[in-house]
Amino acid sequence: ALPDIRNLTLAYALAGADCIDVAADPAVIAAAKSDLDAAEKIAQAAQRSDYNRPWLMISMSAGEDPHFRKAEFDPAICPPDCPRPCETICPAEAIEFSTDFMGVRRDRCYGCGRCLPVCPWGLIAAHSRPTPLDAVAQQVLSQVDALEIHTHVGGYAAFKDLWQTLQPWIDDLHIISISCPDDEGLIDYLKDLQRIIKAPESSASKDLDASGIAVETKLHNVIWQTDGRP
Numbered sequence: 001a002l003p004d005i006r007n008l009t010l011a012y013a014l015a016g017a018d019c020i021d022v023a024a025d026p027a028v029i030a031a032a033k034s035d036l037d038a039a040e041k042i043a044q045a046a047q048r049s050d051y052n053r054p055w056l057m058i059s060m061s062a063g064e065d066p067h068f069r070k071a072e073f074d075p076a077i078c079p080p081d082c083p084r085p086c087e088t089i090c091p092a093e094a095i096e097f098s099t100d101f102m103g104v105r106r107d108r109c110y111g112c113g114r115c116l117p118v119c120p121w122g123l124i125a126a127h128s129r130p131t132p133l134d135a136v137a138q139q140v141l142s143q144v145d146a147l148e149i150h151t152h153v154g155g156y157a158a159f160k161d162l163w164q165t166l167q168p169w170i171d172d173l174h175i176i177s178i179s180c181p182d183d184e185g186l187i188d189y190l191k192d193l194q195r196i197i198k199a200p201e202s203s204a205s206k207d208l209d210a211s212g213i214a215v216e217t218k219l220h221n222v223i224w225q226t227d228g229r230p
Contacts, residue, residue, distance in 0.1 A: 004092075006035045013039035017054045019175065021148055023110075024058040026139050032056055033143070055145035055174055062151040062159040069111040069126040071095070075102035078123060086115040086124060137165060146175040148225075151193070153183040160196050179225040190224060197222065 005022065009032045012020055020036075022028045036053060043051035071086075075097065078084075087095045094108035095115060115124050141147070147166070151159050170176075178193060180186065 005031045009035040010039050013054050014042065014051075016050075016052075018052075019055045019057050019146055021057040021059060021146075024060055024140050029056070029058065029140055029143055056143075057146035057148055057175070057177070058140055058144050059148040059150060060162065062149055062155055062162040069113070069128045070106055070109045071104050071111070071113075071115050071124055072127055073104065073119075073124045079121065082120060085118040085120070089114045089118050137169070141166075141169040142172070145173065146177065147173050148177040148179055150179050152181060153185050153189045156189070156192055156196075159193055163196050175221050175223060177223040177225055182226070186226065190226070 005028055009020055009022075013036055020032060022032050033056060036056065040051070040053055071094070073086075078097075084095075084097055087097055090109075091112060091114065092108045092110055094105045094110075096102065096105060111126065113126060116126060149159070149162065178190075180190065180193075183189075
């Protein structure tokens with residue numbers, strides 16, 4: 001929920017976080033930026049010379065990625081005597097059984113997966129809902145400082161398409177983080193991605209100077225997240 005995003009953004013900013021990662025959603029970004037401004041004012045009022053405004057990062061997906069999943073189930077087939085542990089365990093209060101609504105409120109669910117193992121009947125599934133970059137790039141990429149790309153081994157074509165789409169905004173991003181879960185062939189796949197990033201059509205390429213000698217242009221700071229999970 002947006003109030004939670006605001007509270008967490010303010011807390012993490014004042015605690016000294018370097019970067020805050022949020023969903024690529026205009027409303028979420030606006031909420032986070034509002035509290036980054038508030039944190040900056042609080043730090044200034046407290047005369048905190050050590051305060052640095054965190055970078056705001058958004059997450060995008062190059063293909064299927066559990067990071068963007070949503071819980072789904074049909075409440076009509078839930079047994080009436082079920083104690084509904086899913087409703088209790090959901091930290092976002094996205095699962096609701098009331099007279100007005102039954103099921104998962106998609107605008108609240110952020111895919112934590114806590115409800116999946118607690119359903120006594122195994123009726124809850126998680127379906128990936130990647131955010132298409134084309135649909136939101138114009139709205140969000142110009143408003144943030146950093147980008148996290150979620151990919152997976154075998155997703156070469158999707159990553160290449162996404163990277164090419166990013167080019168108009170790439171020079172304005174301070175950090176690009178690439179998150180890839182562990183799988184067979186991970187190292188070779190990451191090397192393939194590195195070649196895409198360094199390809200001539202990208203801004204991290206070699207250009208020719210006036211004498212015709214190849215020179216390095218800007219190469220962005222890339223963080224390779226290879227901790228095994230998205």
